[in-house]
Amino acid sequence: MRKLLIAIVWLYFGILLIGPLAYLCRQAMSDGVAAFWGEITRPEAVHGFKLTTEITVIVLVLNLIFGTVTALVLARQQFKGRTLLSGLIDLPFAVSPVIAGFMLVLLFGPETLLGMFFGALDIKVLFAMPAMVLATLFVTFPFVVRELTPVLQTLGKAGEESARTLGANEWQVFLKVTLPAVRWGLVYGATLTIARAIGEFGAVLVVSGNVLLLTQTATLHIYQSYVDFNYVGAYAVAMVLIVVSFAILTVLEVARVRATAGDS
């Protein structure tokens, strides 16, 4: 019974996760290291990595700021509509990325109010960087809030209140008491944000227009290569993202252990 269960679990992981992962890594190297290197240093690939990095950094900063603010408000304030706000935060989890991108197209399309407004200012939102950032923000927004809120709630107010009695102002309370106590929860949420921002495809595909060397992120470049039957190219860039994924996974493990160790 026990052995059967363990065998089933290994088989499940093998078919779904480990097998495909190992095979892709092998295929990426099938034409040799030089070909692999050639693929990931092509101008299109390098541009893709650069664009993905830029979007990820912007999204991360915005999410850290607004995610922390929202988590603080949810965990520390009682007000009408708190439950509603909490529900709204979960919504992006339930929205297909393609639909998320499509909603932005509807919002900023040339015939809409917002579209005309930005058009008059000569700011290109759709099929350009701003829409790609917005799309990524939409799909990643829940991560920081959802990791941080429960950590803040279990942390309680005692530390913050004792700091206030010792004369600290709100800003000092936040910087010296709250933030250090929740830092691993924040790291966990931030890492999930990075992972999702790097990997986002559907939403960005819809809003970017997928213009070569202009609005093509790393994932869009992989898609392009795959559609153009350049399998080794697609696999090679995918390999780079997989390596990044493993780094992300390591940070997640560390953050999780630290965060739960800090809870007790």
Add this chain to the structure above:
Amino acid sequence: MKIEIRHLSKRFGTVEAVSDVSFAVEEGELLGLLGPSGSGKTTVLRIIAGLETPSTGDILIDSVRVNDLPAQRRNIGFVFQHYALFKHLTVFHNVAFGLKIKKWRRAEMAQRVSDLLRLMGLEALADRYPHQLSGGQRQRVAIARALAPKPSVLLLDEPFGAVDAKVRQELREWLIRLHDDLNVTSLFVTHDQEEAMEVSDRIIVFAKGHLEQIGSPADVYEEPATEFVARFIGSMNILEAKVTNGKAKVGSMEFPVSEFPDGQQVQVGFRPYYVKVSEDPARFRQQARLRHVYFLGVAYRLEIETDDGVILRSRMNKEEYRQCKFEVGQPVSYAITHFRILPQEGKPGAFLQPPQPPESGPFTP
């Protein structure tokens, strides 16, 4: 039902948690298993329940060997330390669980459960879930659940360990009454000697997997069979001494121990209330200085330092204390009215010095 344990041992890997323990629990008895944590008492309880299998030895319930009977078929009730209530079930269904397993008829089941809930004072809480109850209420639900299928034996593992002090006292008294009413053979595990004294008909003291002593609370308290029991139960002054000319000497104190050969190392033990203290230096022969007075509510505890630098604890009731006008730091006189030579590893019993009039002072300097 009578439970018998014969030469029970249990090893976990290389650790011997229980070694060669034998005892019997009489029909209708309330027996306390007392010992520090890690002394093997909980393991013994779990073996009786069938939750652990013994390495060697036998368990007999009503003279039938039950070693090979799984927990499900031993007809015992077990109350877990952390309640182990089923969180997804209401109080009513928690108590009914065992009856449902035994396929009781619906009407009889409802009757039995509501009887038990009334007995436990839980009728009003029947539809609550465990997380909506206080610690004391959860404990009572756990006991009701264990009693529901009419077990022949009730086993309780640290039943009051997880509730606060005041509730613990109430639950103790309640358990004694419950046991008087139902008269079901019961064993409970505790590390709290006071609790064991108060609740049990008899106590078994455990240490490091060994059975140290079995007897009534008074026996165990007044006549500890081993040094461990003497130290573990109640408070005791214990002094190391070497026998010379039939006397054990500690500084200026001398204890007559004619049975022991000269040169033997012995431990002299006496309870604090056998140390009499007076503010009058002439009252007793021995001299000391009062270091501390602790108010215990029902009595006072005094800490004195003898002229030889030995620190002794004494206990006084309020009337005695009020008659003497003590000030911390003042010189006092004292006498020891009873003492025992504590048994040593592998050596049999000890003796009790007959009480002597305190005025005379039993020992000459």
Add this chain to the structure above:
Amino acid sequence: MKPDTLAGLALRSAAVGYVLCLVLLPLLVIGKQSLAGGLASFLEDIRQPQAAAAIVLTLEMALVTTMINAVFGTLSALALVRYEFPGRWFLNAVVDLPFAIPTLVAGLMIAAIYGTTSPFGAWLQQGGIAVLYNTPGIVLAMLFVTMPFTIRAVQPVLMELEREQEEAAYTLGAGRWATFWKVIVPGMLPGLLTGVFLTFVRALGEFGSVVIVAGNIPMKTQVAPVYVYGEIESYNPRGATSVSVLILLISFVALVIMERLTRPPGERLPIFVQRRLTVEPLSR
């Protein structure tokens, strides 16, 4: 951050304003758009043969994925929590990998090994099992991206379920089977339900991995998000809007049901559902 101070109020306004603009505004726009032509045109759009086929296929695939995930996710969680075996630590660490790997890359991985160019895929093809550009491929892709949900939702609940509860059932006369069904399963149900509903919702919306493995043959292997993408690309916002809104509605309803079902028993008021992905490290 006391709510009555000016700073507290500013903070709250910032949070609420941000969420309204980022999350609610786009949803309102698409909702309004879908009703622009009236309910009749909305129904007409989703009854289009291609659209209807895509929606039905998506629901079917998501349901199959959810069932497989529920069974194997629960078994995996049980094995990871209860048993000590070689590689346990490794498996427990890689469970999160699908959260970290881009969905597009997940699709590539599945396409590579299950495609006929790989020896394994060719072997399956010979056995009559076509995975790629077929429904099994879609299920595999959905399974991959949703794999952690059930495991990570059930694991902490199982860890919390004390061994003592099982032992209590034994002493009350319950056998192993009765204990499993009456104590362990109800005990882990809140976690399992959370995992199941999150899996379903995520599978409904999955795009990146499915677009690679499905082949996207209209009426056959085209799922709803891919259909929506196709409509956008062919400048038909009306069809895209209606199908999007239908999928959104199904997802929201699923989430609301989840919220109801996973409330602690006996609680009338909704309790803040803690959907933290963080799981206790395996220390036992």
